[in-house]
Amino acid sequence: MGAPRYIEILDQLRERCAGLAPGTKLASERALAEEFDVSTMTVRQSLARLADEGWVHRSQGSGTYVSRPTVTMGPSLTSYTEDMRRLGLEPSSKVLRFETIKPDLETVTRLELRPSERAIVLERLRFADGEPMCHEIGVFPSRLADALGAADLAGSVHEALAEWGVAPYSTFRRVRAVVAPERECELLGLPSPSPALEISDTFADALGQPFQHVRTRYRFDRYEVLSKIDRLPGAAR
Numbered sequence: 001m002g003a004p005r006y007i008e009i010l011d012q013l014r015e016r017c018a019g020l021a022p023g024t025k026l027a028s029e030r031a032l033a034e035e036f037d038v039s040t041m042t043v044r045q046s047l048a049r050l051a052d053e054g055w056v057h058r059s060q061g062s063g064t065y066v067s068r069p070t071v072t073m074g075p076s077l078t079s080y081t082e083d084m085r086r087l088g089l090e091p092s093s094k095v096l097r098f099e100t101i102k103p104d105l106e107t108v109t110r111l112e113l114r115p116s117e118r119a120i121v122l123e124r125l126r127f128a129d130g131e132p133m134c135h136e137i138g139v140f141p142s143r144l145a146d147a148l149g150a151a152d153l154a155g156s157v158h159e160a161l162a163e164w165g166v167a168p169y170s171t172f173r174r175v176r177a178v179v180a181p182e183r184e185c186e187l188l189g190l191p192s193p194s195p196a197l198e199i200s201d202t203f204a205d206a207l208g209q210p211f212q213h214v215r216t217r218y219r220f221d222r223y224e225v226l227s228k229i230d231r232l233p234g235a236a237r
Contacts, residue, residue, distance in 0.1 A: 009046040017055045017066045024066040072226045081156040089128040093154045097123035110202045110213040118142040132188045138214035168203040195220045
């Protein structure tokens, strides 16, 4: 037995939206019903699911417009690549800079480097289905030079490092809103000036040894952070 008709239409409309610019108006429910040879109720069901997924937004009395799914970053430790794949989007990256540097004091402190130890900086522009999503600058201790040198830096660095026995077990994270500088607005396809969601992570392995400090600025219109917060035991009610 095949998938329900509204699911088939949903799949086709999702693929159609992926190829259209945000803000594009879709055909009316009646026109879509005629196109797919179904009732308007069936089309309405497909559009409702599409809206729940974030691919469209519906304006009463105006119509249905293409948008893009919002990526929810939850309390679990997941990578950019995992987040994109979960949404059915194809992740990719463009390497903007990859070099060995003399680390500043913040990098030395966060990565617990020795005074004379060098660091490796990796700057990337990251995409989902070819659309820029975030600008990322990460620094690593020089002991990971061989692992990073052998890695596909356009892919998942964490997956590559895991093959060398270095995997993220925990992170210290800071989230804040910033104004993206002109260069980042240009890279992300945003008008300048625009806000951005800045997330700084210091990742550590299972032994608590930090191995990456990364500052990522995400498009304000595509990301949100979700947290579950519990009251402390014994706190006054």
